[in-house]
Amino acid sequence: MTIKTFAASVAAATLLASPTLAEIDLSGKTVEWVIPFSETGGSAKWANFFAPLLSEELPGNPTVVVKFMPGAGSTKGANWFQEQEYDEGTLIFGTSGSTQFPFLLDDPRVRYEYSDWVPVMASGTGGVAYLNPKDGEKFDGSANNLKDVDFIYGSQGATRLDLVPLLAWEMLGMNVEPVFGIKGRGDGRLMFERGEATIDYQTSSAYLGASAELVAQGKAVPMMTWGALDDAGNIVRDPTFPDIPTFKEVCEATDGCETSGEAWDAWKAFFVAGFPVQKIAFLPNGTPDDVAKTYSDAFDAVRNRPDFPEIASKRVGKYEVFVGANAKAATEAGTTVSPEAKAFVKNWLQDSYGVSLK
Template identity: 45%
Template sequence: MLNKIIATLVASVMMISSAFAVDYSGKTVTMWIPFKAGGGSDTWARALAPILSKSLPGNPSVVVKNVTEGKAIGASNKYFAEHGKDKDGVVVFGTSGSVQLPFLFKDKRVRYRYKDMYPVFASGTGGVVYVRADSGVKDIIKDFNKIKSSKLVYGSQGKTSLDAVPILAFDMLGMDTKVVYGMKGRKGGRAAILRGETTIDYQTTASYLKHVKPLVGKGEMVPLMTWGALDGNKVVRDPNFPDLPSFPEVYEKVTGKKFKGTEAKAWTALFTAGFATQKYIMLPKSASGAAKKAWTKAAANIVNDPSAMKIINKKLGKYDQVTGKALKPALKKATSIDSASNKFLQAWKATK
């Protein structure tokens, strides 16, 4: 009798659990990306979409929706205005450095709050700075005097976007760089240098590998440096581009100074927020416990699947893919800044 009672209770619990489980069978899951197609975030999302389809319960179709109304900030605000109270996890948000940095800079246009987001997956990335081959520059350190004496033009999305990282870096190197604002994503910056309207550009790793590396192979573009990668609290060479110096390395070589002090600390804070764990898949905090659990499990499945990681590493570069308990501290680090660095950056921003 006791065994029958226990069996009945177990069956009841299983039925209740099943009733509250998420099943996306026959549904379409949307990744809301606040950037145009062709950029780093779009490349990241499209690389993950088929892997997520395989990992989520019910194997739904996963599509990428590029929302560009109001640029990165406006499109991010729009997501939370329309989906900020969703429960089902059917429309998820893809954040990136150009969403995180305006939040750090306390941009008045920002309406989204990270405390309203529930992270389920995060990716680190890097960035490569390059110039046109007709610039005559082949090595940023050996040819630095040529670069420094040139009047450079850089196409930017905005001074509180992820472009704060290159703009501050160029300033720290003493490069005479005219910043042209108004680019619609890094794809716009890439198009501008291809047309000869700008002379220096950078792309995040995924976009660089897909769009710029072939041009380097053809002799049309020349890579100069990477932003680097975090090793503890130190910025080292990006493992995906071991032959290219990191920005801190270039800084020390061409200035003769150690990479330390207020500027270096502020730049590293931006780099950490914008690159170390740059891209997150977010559910609204309002999502049901079942939806959160389903997405968390799907994310864990991805990092534990060698075939999935092989695809990610090939398309996006070999960077940390963050899941589980590591997400909360990573997000805190990516969306907060110490007071001294913040004070410096607010004053610096006012000059740009």
């Protein structure tokens, strides 16, 4: 699905949305919001931010508890959720780009199907890459002075959301050696803090929650964001981090890096799939329409709180939140890439990391 098609789908979905409130009661119940990552990453911070707000808006004000099921870069949890069916409306599952990418790349470990799930909220995010202080001194807005440095990066896996930074760094001509196997991006940050990694990236919520403090303490130097999309689908500065250049800007300033051609088109396609619609809340297969509507209405009430823009900007960033039919359209956009982009990335994974997904 292209950006223009996505925008049209959202507009159409808005016209179809019904204002009627569903009448179900969750009084005295506990809603479990399962996150397939560790408790230290951006998805954890995203769910922990929304959970108490959702509790306030759901009928009966149930307790919303965030639980974690890390493993296999989120594939373990997603495969588990695929086997769940509706039961009382007390189970939510949260995915990230690291769940979407294995699905997009036909990873044989994937046994889940997004079309079986019921999306009730989707939100975008951004990401910030940063350097250790020593190498950060060499950064001048380009990667020209970083090409002779051997970096270490804690990674969930090249087929996860980490493919966006890994491909970006390779396009910049940087030597970044990933250490695969961490259970969440928060674990990558901890590696960076301990000096076991020398370069890192975090999604916006995790960066705001912890990495920004490293920068304030002089223990990290921001390098670039992945950017955001304007209405025409162009990459512009991330509204949450307007003072940090985008990868596009750094690429344009770096010798040998091109913002056109196969590599750029593939990078942008997976950036679009992984960030503007990065985190999605689902109800399980078989959820009745009235229950799905109840959750969509609750998330809609959350995003329309007068204080939401202020509190969201500090915890998860300044990004669009989609609900109901719009969340479904957003999910379709986030789980679709062109055959050309998929083929390029599969070949790149094989050539760079020996990962075969053919």
